[in-house]
Amino acid sequence: MLSFLPSLMLAQVVTAPLPPIQAEYITQPQEIRPLPGQLNDVPVFNSNSPEVVVGDGILLSTYPQEGKYDPRAHLNKPLNGRFDFFSHHIARPFDSRLLYQGVLVSNPSNRFVRVKILQGASYLTSPDAPFVELPSLVEDPKGQVFSGPGSRLMSSILRGKSQTSFPSQIIIGPGQTRLLFTLPIPRSNARSTYLRLESDGPVYMANLAMQAIQELPETIASAKEQKPTPPKLRPPSQADWEALLVRGRLATPRDKAPTPPEQIQRSAYSRPIYGRVAGISLGSEWKGALLDRPGTNVLSIPSRGQSFSYPLSTLDVGTHGTSQIQSAPMLARYPDTAYLANGNYGVHYQLDLPLYNGTKSRQSVSLSLQTPLKQDQYKDRLFFLSNPNGQVFFRGTVKVSYQDDQGQVQDRYFHITQRQGQMGSPLIMLNLEPGEKRHVSLDFLYPPDATPPQVITVKTEELYYGGLLRR
Known part of the structure; x- marks a missing residue:
């Protein structure tokens, strides 16, 4: 008997003929x-690939390709007017350093551009929204019931809530760049983020991943003190993010490539790979x-x-x-x-x-x-x-x-x-x-x-x- 197989986050979906009607x-x-x-017709900056992030890299960039070390990492697609931002990524870095997510916004025009953050929220698996077993239906008038960061995030946005950690607006000078946010994603955590935005001029946007910056230890002042000084770690600065944007590569490892639409058949044994979204x-x-x-x-x-x-x-x-x-x-x-x-x-x-x-x-x-x-x-x-x-x-x-x-x-x-x-x-x-x-x-x-x-x-x-x- 052929069975229906589940899929996780749409990496691959399997369909099969309906089984003979039995007791189950x-x-x-x-x-x-x-x-x-x-x-x-509102565009969405939609970043979900690669879902699992292991180190430094460009997750999604709408910047022009000119002057970039890895041109394929940049889509050359400015955003203007009303648009939204969605991202969902999991951190599994190579080493013990904390992984950060940073978002840059640049103004390519010769005038000031204002970007309003109409609504915004972001949650981690732990401690914000751990996955817990819940009854199939729970009435939740106050928004206190959730399981996982995606569940909590969508509940907050639906209720019109906005976290105060996001600014109400940023103003970007001609040809300038602003850091919209830097947020940590601890190991084995997922972070889900949604922003509703509005700009009064064209902007480019990039979603980047970078591990904590390791600074060189200070010089030992006394020869008698031979104890090694532990390295200092700090979050990436705007300058660090801008350097990654120019000199960085598209984040790897990549998710499975999708099946071309023309090859997807609604036949009994079709096994399309939908892929994850980045664009x-x-x-x-x-x-x-x-x-x-x-x-x-x-x-x-x-x-x-x-x-x-x-x-x-x-x-x-x-x-x-x-x-x-x-x-x-x-x-x-x-x-x-x-x-x-x-x-x-x-x-x-x-x-x-x-x-x-x-x-x-x-x-x-x-x-x-x-x-x-x-x-x-x-x-x-x-x-x-x-x-x-x-x-x-x-x-x-x-x-x-x-x-x-x-x-x-x-x-x-x-x-x-x-x-x-x-x-x-x-x-x-x-x-x-x-x-x-x-x-x-x-x-x-x-x-x-x-x-x-x-x-x-x-x-x-x-x-x-x-x-x-x-x-």
Whole structure:
């Protein structure tokens, strides 16, 4: 029997024919619809390759190639106006020195340029956000529930939080360079960072990695003192970062090179390597109104006992029969990195569901986020595992806004942890009267260290529950 194999951070995704339906598999007959909406046109400085950093090197540079020791490390792509910054890297340096991440921003114009940091946050695995076992669904009104730096980062950005360690703005003189930040990444730690930025002129940006600088020991003043002086270590200065930008190489070792898109087949034995992202992707938000059809203003709930779903963060393989690929295109990239921003890490999904009960009876309707088994063959069913106990495929926070059955406006946050093939529990349950329309919105930023796709599912329950199951 062929099985579904998990993938970690999209380094490689495997798809296989659906196995014969046996006791461990649950088939859920239902309609699967393409997700309405589209990505916006905000560029994202998107740095995730190489994911594991072992020493000094250039992770991602949009600077011109002229005058650089390693021209292939520079993409010659200026940024201007609204753009975002996302990075996720793990430190495993060759020696015991602390690894640092530094970001340079340069102004190539002949006038001053202002770069505003509209929002920014950055977290380490330890001590900020260790990976911990959590229940599959936890309500989290204060942002105190997370597992891993990607989970905590997306929760903070979703809630509009910004760390005070980032400046509110930097002003760069004509032809000058500023250091946006230097942050440590201790050994075996991951650091996830997201910034929302806005400039009033073109800038170049580089994300660099460097170990602590070892200074020469001081000269021994007395011949009687023969004890060796231990070397002093310090964080890299702006001058150190600028020297690395000019004289450094593209960071190595490189991740696996991706399969060219034209070679990816949706056949039973397709094994594409998506690669990791390093470049400028196009799209920081996906906004969509989930409607019966274009031109209408309602989303009619399904018949009692029925449901329909919309896939989220789909890739070339695993579209659940919709053939919809949501991955952001790349405006610039290194040749050995991903052709698309697979997984849409950090993309803010904002979905509006104007639920409408067009029946003549009161109905109970639930909204769920689910992680079905990945497949491309069917758009009239989902497949789950009766005992999902494998790899975690999603750990992150979603916000649900709606008017409850008492007419009160609710903004609720839930942290979700789901494994491959997990059906998931309802986030909310609403009771709709005949002819009633109720707006629900779902917001989340797709978290790093997750494996897409997921689906959002609307279900009309078999029975009308009154207020008994109201959360």
